[in-house]
Amino acid sequence: MQIPTLVGLLLGSTAQVAAQFSYPNLPVDFLRTSAPVTPLPNGAPWGPRNVMNTNAYDDPPKTGVIRTYDFTIARKNLAPDGFTREFLVINGQFPGPLIEANWGDTIQVTVHNQLSNPEEGTALHWHGILQKTSQWMDGVPAISQCPIPPGSTFTYTFTADLYGSSWYHSHYSAQYAGGIVGPMIIHGPDDNKCDIDLGPVLITDHYHEEYFKLVEMVISKDLDAIRHKSDNNLINGKNNFDCSSTNRTNPCRNNAGISSFKFTPGKTHKLRLINAGAEALQKFSIDGHTMTVISNDFVPLKPYNTKVVTLHVGQRTDVLVHARKHETGSFNMRATIANCSLTLNPNALATVYYGRTRPRNPPTTTPWPEFLDSVLNQCANDDLSLTVPKYPIRPAPVPAFTQDVAVNFGPNATGFLLWSLNGVSFRANYNNPILLLSNLGNNSYPDDPEWNVYNFGSNSSVRFVIVNPKIAAHPIHLHGHNMFVLAAGKGTWDGTITHPNNPLRRDVHILPGFGYLVIQMKSDNPGAWPLHCHIAWHVSSGLYLTVLERPDDIKNLQVPAIMAQTCRDWSAYTGNHIVEQIDSGL
Known part of the structure; x- marks a missing residue:
């Protein structure tokens, strides 16, 4: 039986709002032409939830409001600093349009891929969104979806499940370095006095x-x-x-x-x-x-x-x-x-x-x-002793599983200099997204190690001890989670955890050069989640692995039919066109 799309379900049951808010000093490049609406209708639409009384990961609100956006991705010559070059743009602009919503709203973005000369696939990732009820909307080709083919349209629908400041960007090759980026603001509880929000x-x-x-x-x-x-x-x-x-x-x-x-x-x-x-x-x-x-x-x-x-x-x-x-x-x-x-x-x-x-x-x-x-x-984040979350959460003191991860850089068998995790440089298979394979019960991957999938089964928590023997610092990003940052520093980790009862949580943290980063996640979000360096050139050359979380539960996800249709569309496109995938694909 085909599952109805999320778009159809949501449009049938909730109010729809064309979203665009304004800030006093927001650059004109961020603006859209849709009618403005108040960012805080009826006071606080998230109800009595505030910073200190709500675990945002377990109890996000549902406002019943859909914020709709329409994005066209194309090429255009621009000169933001006076030097003219070709950009990949959204709605003709760089940076892309501001996405704005309230905590608990539904965000719906229709993406039209108009990339031509040359043609390319694309996909958009909503950085930091947990996607707990829409794991297939994470926007990573080869992991949660097939790419959107040239000339095609795809609609992302997901809940604004956390609040604060973020951004969105392409996750197809290094496209976002070509211009496909934009700010995203989700309004939520804030107990800090602020007279003027100047925006992103x-x-x-x-x-x-x-x-x-x-x-x-x-x-x-x-x-x-x-x-x-x-x-x-x-x-x-x-x-x-x-x-x-x-x-x-x-x-x-x-x-x-x-x-x-x-x-x-x-x-x-x-x-x-x-x-x-x-x-x-x-x-x-x-x-x-x-x-x-x-x-x-x-x-x-x-x-x-x-x-x-x-x-x-x-x-x-x-x-x-x-x-x-x-x-x-x-x-x-x-x-x-x-x-x-x-x-x-x-x-x-x-x-x-x-x-x-x-x-x-x-x-x-x-x-x-x-x-x-x-x-x-200083090539590191502020000392972890300074960065203490307001809402305290204690991670499992002894994780169910610990995974050691070694970052390295060097030549592969053909002499290309690549980044790797545990000796493997990742390469995406756009036609076979890992999440969709797992949803069909297929958690056995080809002998080719380039898939670099780590199946953590039903483990309730996973700790990653990441070691970096090279000089370069890496911003390590985990999708689908705010990770606990237990420790970071130079040399070798001595087992000490900073604020063990309430460590820093975030979705990107710096792994120092010649050092270590220790992060931990609670396995509360079944899915296939990228763990990678966010330097575009490093993930392009393979510094990536997939965290496969609770595959037995992935089988029960009600994945909408549009995901399979997009893969059929991509398969039809690649049957007649050669895809120039010279890097990892992400």
Whole structure:
């Protein structure tokens, strides 16, 4: 019997709302043309739930509201920093449109794949969403779905099951480095006083080569090509670039412009920082202003003050900034690529200004000494002793299963330099998604180890001890979970767990160079979940494994018929077209 699609079920039972909210200083690139609605209808639509009385993983609300979006993915020439190149864009823009909802809303995004010359498949991943009731909507081809073929349409439908700041991006090859990224905000309980929410601040390293050429460089036998440097750094899709520094023939103009943020004297402002880049570890700061960290990823934290925020790829941090009471001047906002990443121009600037109008001349303020020191010397997240979740959750002190994972880098049998986990460099099979195979009862994979599936059976909890003998730091991301971060550091783990009764939870954490990362998950979400480095070039060259969680329960998932139809569509497309999968596929 065919299972009705989620779209049909939801449209038959709930109200539908065209969603677009506005922020005081949101760049026009984020805006859509649909009618605005209030982000908080009837007060708090999540009812009596608040930060301290609700385990968000066990008791998400259901508001009965659908937020609908319509995305067309295509190619377009753009010049966000003055240098013109071809982008992959959503609705003609980079960064992509803002997705916004309330905790407990249903988000529905219809994606039209209009990629041509050359044609490519695509898929969108909703970073940090647990997908507990829609595991097939995670948006990872070869894992939870087949790619959306060129000329085809697919509708994602899922619950906004956590709240806070996040982003979405393509998970097909390294497409998101070509421009398929956008911010996502889910409003929920917040017991921190904030007068003005300034919205998302996307920080992205920026390359002047189009993404497929970059993939060709990093999937290589040439170490110099693999270590290709970004050309610039952007805040909300903007920064200046010195056109005299390039020999390329692409059109280029100086003084393309930078982003700006208006501060109101005496008010408290929220900034939602998101590293949506491809490779770079970023440092964020505002000259002359201290920030209060209130959230990492989708997890509210006990507040602490800092002058610099560290964000590796995929990480988000919400901060509060208390504006000066009688200020009238302007200040530099800074996003700088850390010394351990690869770039030609590490510095992105934006203007923070007081008063009615933005000043004509750029600020002349200087950075905090702590910021400069962090850029040069810290390639890790803040010490785990600082980052304490507000809502306490105690992980299993002795996990049901422990998996050791070794990161490595070196040549394969044909001499290509690849990243690997436990000696295996992953390669996706787009035509046979692991979740859909498991749903059919097939948990036996070919002898080819490139699938790199770890079947943890019915174990109630799994601990990963990840060891990194190389110098590069890796932002490790686990889908389908907020992982417990038990320990991270240089050298060898001595067994000590930071805050064992309430460790940090988040969905991305930095594995330091020459060090270790110890994470743990509660097996409460049957599915096939990627565990990978979020540096685009590292996952492209194989730094990936699939966590197969509770396969006996995966068999009982009511997967909608559209998933099989998309695979039939992809099979028909690939029967007549050659797919240029020169990397892992993710």
